[in-house]
Amino acid sequence: MTEFERNVYEAVKLIPQGKVATYGQIAELAGYPRAARAVGNALHRNPDETNVHCNRVVNADGRLAKSFGFGGPDEQRRRLIADGVYVVNYRVDLEEYRIDLNELKKGRSGRP
DNA sequence: GTTGGGGCCGTCA
DNA sequence: CTGACGGCCCCAA
Numbered sequence: 001m002t003e004f005e006r007n008v009y010e011a012v013k014l015i016p017q018g019k020v021a022t023y024g025q026i027a028e029l030a031g032y033p034r035a036a037r038a039v040g041n042a043l044h045r046n047p048d049e050t051n052v053h054c055n056r057v058v059n060a061d062g063r064l065a066k067s068f069g070f071g072g073p074d075e076q077r078r079r080l081i082a083d084g085v086y087v088v089n090y091r092v093d094l095e096e097y098r099i100d101l102n103e104l105k106k107g108r109s110g111r112p
Numbered sequence: 113g114t115t116g117g118g119g120c121c122g123t124c125a
Numbered sequence: 126c127t128g129a130c131g132g133c134c135c136c137a138a
Contacts, residue, residue, distance in 0.1 A: 065132035
């Protein structure tokens with residue numbers, strides 16, 4: 001596993017239940033602001049689906065991944081619902097569920 | 113709503 | 126190194 005992937009997984013772990021983040025956000029949080037695409041790549045190889053909730057990661061439009069790693073979009077949708085996230089037509093309301101990058105950064109290491 | 117183009121990034125063959 | 130491939134992103138018609 002590469003450094004990049006680790007960062008991505010750690011970033012994903014920070015997303016609280018009931019919230020979602022975009023690939024861009026994850027990329028930035030991981031320290032690779034423009035690597036949204038690579039993030040998707042990394043998530044597809046998610047080694048620990050139970051710990052890393054890759055379902056909480058959606059694209060910039062709030063749409064679900066077309067090729068979710070485990071069971072496809074249906075599974076991703078199911079998990080989101082289980083998280084309390086309302087999903088319609090494989091899409092979520094970003095205004096409502098998207099977490100602020102600032103909030104995510106709080107979760108990382110120390111913070112005053 | 114759609115399509116098309118450009119750009120950006122990390123992996124792997 | 127080079128080229129191809131993605132769970133992407135952004136902008137313009």
